Amino acid sequence: MTARDTIFALGTGAGRAAIAVIRISGPGSGDALQALAGKRPAPRRATVATLHDPATGEALDRGVALFFPGPASSTGEDYAELQLHGGRAVVEGTLAALHRLPGLRAAEPGEFARRGFENGKLDLSQAEALVDLIDAQTEAQRRQALHVAGGALRRKVELWRAALVDALALVEAELDFSDEADVAGCSPARLSALLSPLVEDMRAALRLAPASERMRDGFVVIILGRPNVGKSTLINALTQRDLAIVSAIPGTTRDMIEAHFDIGGLPVTLIDTAGLRDAADEIERIGVDRTLARVETADLALWLSDSGESPPRCDVETIRVATKIDLSPAPEGAIGVCALSGAGLEALVAAIGRRARASLGDGAAALIVRERHRQALEQALESVDAVLIEEGPLELHAEELRRASRSLGRIVGAVDVEDVLDAVFSRFCIGK
Template sequence: METIFAPGTGAGRAAIAVIRLSGPAVQGLLVALTGALPAPRVARYVTLREPGAGETLDQGLVLFFPSPQSPTGEDYAELHIHGGQAVVNGVLTTLARFPGLRAAEPGEFARRGFVNGKLDLSQAEGLADLIDAETEAQRRQALRIAGGALRRRVEGWRASVIEACALVEAELDFSDEADVGGFDRGRLHAVLAPLCAELRAALREAPASERLREGFLVMIMGPPNAGKSTLLNALARRDLAIVSPTPGTTRDMIEAHLDHGGLPITFADTAGLREAADEIEKIGVDRVLARVETADLALWLSAGGEAMPDAVPDGVETLKVSTKADLSPPPEGWLGVSAANGAGLPALLDEVARRAKTRLGDGGSALVSRERHRRALTAALAALEEARAGEKDLEFTAEDLRSAARALGRIVGAVDVEHVLDAVFSRFCIGK
């Protein structure tokens, strides 16, 4: 096993930089750099010197965590040094020359922690989401998953499946024994019925948890010159989109990512919906109509109450917004806003946030936050429902139960995960 190292903090000028190390060569490296092996789990102020040459690299803190009580399950250390780029580069160059060390790949620290049982696959995914979290609700959801909420629930579900398996396997293995009574399917149903109910409840919450990771998508739509780009700039509080009185100026969708009330909300400025004047504008309009099908909400903007065209797909949740409310009052049933003086913008944001919270929740009860989880849970539920169905031979029931256990195991990485490990851990930054 090679020893790996990588910066644990971002690039650029900073007060402190952290360099992480993990592997069998950590102890020897620390002795070579500092002259002695630090006491475990105690921060020690040291002078870091280049091995052999003795040149001072920096002064800082070193922490050592011996195996197996470490984040990776291996000998692990952190160097807390000054954050100047020359200092960091000097230390990294020295580490690269040390025998047995190499730079870590993206996610390699977390992957070693997974391999050594320090976290399961769902916790690793939650950790990745925690790094990417931009809002309070996303942080809350990611922290819940990274803390093992899904793992603990899956363990409980698997325990119920194993209990059901034991009932069936006992009948299959010992049915010819005189003191073993006939198989009671009622006992099997008593175990599986509440389990299936729990899985169905978790799957009902899955769309909200998955959507919270991606954000609530709001499409700003309307005819040309309805004030779409002006509204986007006002909501983002900066000039993102070009504002022009010339119809058809907006060709590509421009997005603004907002954190409102702890919820991730993305507003997308779109091309004006009209009969396109040229081929490029037509492409822009077609993209709007295709994207709106995946949106959570469409804001239909109009300065004069113009109706939404039939081209917009049915079933898209829509909020009617009357722009330029400083010049004329909104029609009945429309929310009036004015990007010029800000009138109505807080009310618009609050209404969008209300709908977003209804759709996304607050992340506090999230479990199934990824499509991978949902597919595995769906497969487990299908196998359990099959096990409950009819008066089939017990051999088939036993196989259904084993299939359910395997599907649940895939969620936490207990079985059949080699093909997804690269995809999961490659999303991490280097040093995590």
């Protein structure tokens, strides 16, 4: 892969559609438009054109062509776009015509976004957030991804690094000009006044990090209970899909079944599990063991019982759910439901939603949304704490401040990120 290649790809979903968008980026973008449309459109002006295959002269489609000269484009280089009818033959014919043009090649996954990153159009945190935005399934996930993709984390990192630069300037001035009468001394009080607000702000961002990281994966709710209490019936009723086999035979559910659920815009993962009992056969025992192991990583457990049985002790918050309330009333302290009629389901969903919102937030204030971000910020905070807490020569303080700045730079891709670039951009779709 070289930055001077001209790349192209379908930027919309494959298959029959009303409109298809083909993207072209690189120094040959304008020439490619000239070859297909017969002329290069005026910059940033949508132009209706009949596209022809340069090799045969055959008409491919009548669509819209746009041209954005670099660096004022999404990739930072010459960029073109074709908006066509979304039929398979139109798309395949146009892509084939582009492929035959000299100097053009098909783009790799994430290559358009990577060029934008390399040309300063977005930082690494924004690129990662674009992946999250594409993957978002709920309103809160969309809100969180859009917040970071809009540069919220980049702006915060820039403020943090600016404070570090001010502190470093103070330390280095003391080192280089300590004998000058007009240079104020670098006292611990002055350093503390500069760095203490920074430390508090960084710690506040870290406190929100666990919720923001989990927002990407969802709030995990595991459904527990003895065999035949209605676990599979409940998950089918909540998702309104026949995900789990429902049978009167005990031990029907042998393995865990996951279902993704949207509660008030929050991502929730429901997990149906094997009934907890002394299993009669080896396969069922494996299912029970997996259930017990999965409980420890869940955010919430629903303990289902049709007899008022109390839940077993575990380290996860548990909601008692009384099933089959059409046959017997719910005991005190339990949420009563009848999955077949729908009675009580609204109250149960509301109870799950309250706990999910308390755990995940709403995504609007998210900053540190990935483990990579959190680790870099923790390293930066450790270095700044060393300056504030430990007594030592100013040379060591200066090095700790530089280390903190480098750690923050890794979040946005300013320094030392070559080892993560391929992993980040390979997750994109081709054409993004």
